[in-house]
Amino acid sequence: MTSRVYIMRRTRDLEEISVNNSLSVVFSSFNGEKTLRTMLDGFCRLHPPEASWQLIAVDNASTDSTRSILDAYQDRLPLVIIEENKKGKNNALNKAIDYVVGDLVVFTDDDVVPNENWLIRLQASAKAHEDYDLFGGQILPRWPVVPMPWLMSDLPLGMLYAITDPRWETGEIDVGNIWGPNMAVRKKIFDMGLRFSTGVGPDGSETYMMGSEGDFTRRLGKMDMKAWFCRDAIVEHLIRPNQMTQEWVLNRFFRHGRSSYKYDHLRDSATPRLFGVERWLYRKIVDSLVNIQYQRLRGDVNAVFKAKAAYYHLKGQLYQAKREKAVSV
Known part of the structure; x- marks a missing residue:
């Protein structure tokens, strides 16, 4: 039997949608106007996954043109826009969980460009590996300019830019190596009551503690949840010029x-x-x-x-x- 859920659209009207075999993609944006158009254009080029999907965008107390940019894509994407006025990426993600539909929840950021087959690959991995609950894929850098030698001199690019190790192959992987820009979680994990910790992650300050998704995956690891890495599920991370200083x-x-x-x-x-x-x-x-x-x-x-x-x-x-x-x- 097909289950149904009601979600709130931008107009605040209630719309009934089918959630059978569907998935939700979730991201939060705080003043993301510099990358948001490029990101959403990339989503417009996605090959849609099997059955239906929705893209949940959380405007996390932005003061720039983030909201108007999101509004402009409502006719081009299956977009659900919600607001979380309490700053903090994890506050925003937790609010979005109340709106997800389908069996798989895919998390990303407002500064990525997905490969056209990204969602298809993640969904296929989840279907093929039913004993795994966490999924991820490659995160590649999209540099605005050629990086300076000091930046490429054995610094940890994974920690700095969430760039995955190019040596990682498709297969089981440590849960700690599934990172926020490219992370999928079975919805049943959230149905168990798990949420993101709100004391970590971006919150608009300069000194916030890193590890918004890391805290979450650590807890999944302690519960003996397993992770699967799909090398062909690819997103590019948009590196801004100021992030190369x-x-x-x-x-x-x-x-x-x-x-x-x-x-x-x-x-x-x-x-x-x-x-x-x-x-x-x-x-x-x-x-x-x-x-x-x-x-x-x-x-x-x-x-x-x-x-x-x-x-x-x-x-x-x-x-x-x-x-x-x-x-x-």
């Missing part, structure tokens, strides 16, 4: 440092502390500053930047450690 990259390391301290078992209650923070963290920061000066004396500009990146990562850990100490007091 050293300032942006260093801030990214800082935010990832916050996440590392929280999730990577760096905390140890038995470790000696100074001002409530593990002493080893202060020691590592001092060593990192010394290494920056050493690399400057050597004259290796790429090594200098890598040393700065390591320092900013430690600064992020220290920032998170102090925040957690303040909360616990």
Whole structure:
């Protein structure tokens, strides 16, 4: 029997739609006008998956032309536009879950361009591998200009830009290697009550903690859920010029440092502390500053930047450690 659900369209009218064998694609946008048109044009070129699908766009308290851009595509895409005024990507994704239809929920970002067969490949993977609950595919970079040597000198592009490792082949993969721009989850996971944690992920601030989807996939891993990687399900990540600057990259390391301290078992209650923070963290920061000066004396500009990146990562850990100490007091 075909089930039915009611969803709210832009006009606030209720429309009845069939959800038999359908899927939902979800993304959030906060001031996404710089990439949104390119992204939505890419979705217009998609080969539609089997049966019906809908694209749920959450305007997350944007102050630019995001909403008007979304409105302009209503006649070209099966678009459902909703609003979440509380800033935070995960707040927006959680709200969208109430609107999804079908057995598969595909998550992406407002700065990707999907391959024409993207949804077909993800849906086929989900059908072929019924004992898996999480699916992902390749995320390739679309650079606006040729990257500078310092950016390509062994920096972790996966952490910086969510670019997947080109060596990954189709098959089972660690749940932690399914990333936000290209992630599909069986709806039954959300029917169990799971949601995205709202204390992590983009929230409009410069110092937010990275890991919005990472926190979610960690919890799925602890529940023994399995992930499948489909190499042919491809999206391109639109890299903006400002994201290729050293300032942006260093801030990214800082935010990832916050996440590392929280999730990577760096905390140890038995470790000696100074001002409530593990002493080893202060020691590592001092060593990192010394290494920056050493690399400057050597004259290796790429090594200098890598040393700065390591320092900013430690600064992020220290920032998170102090925040957690303040909360616990």
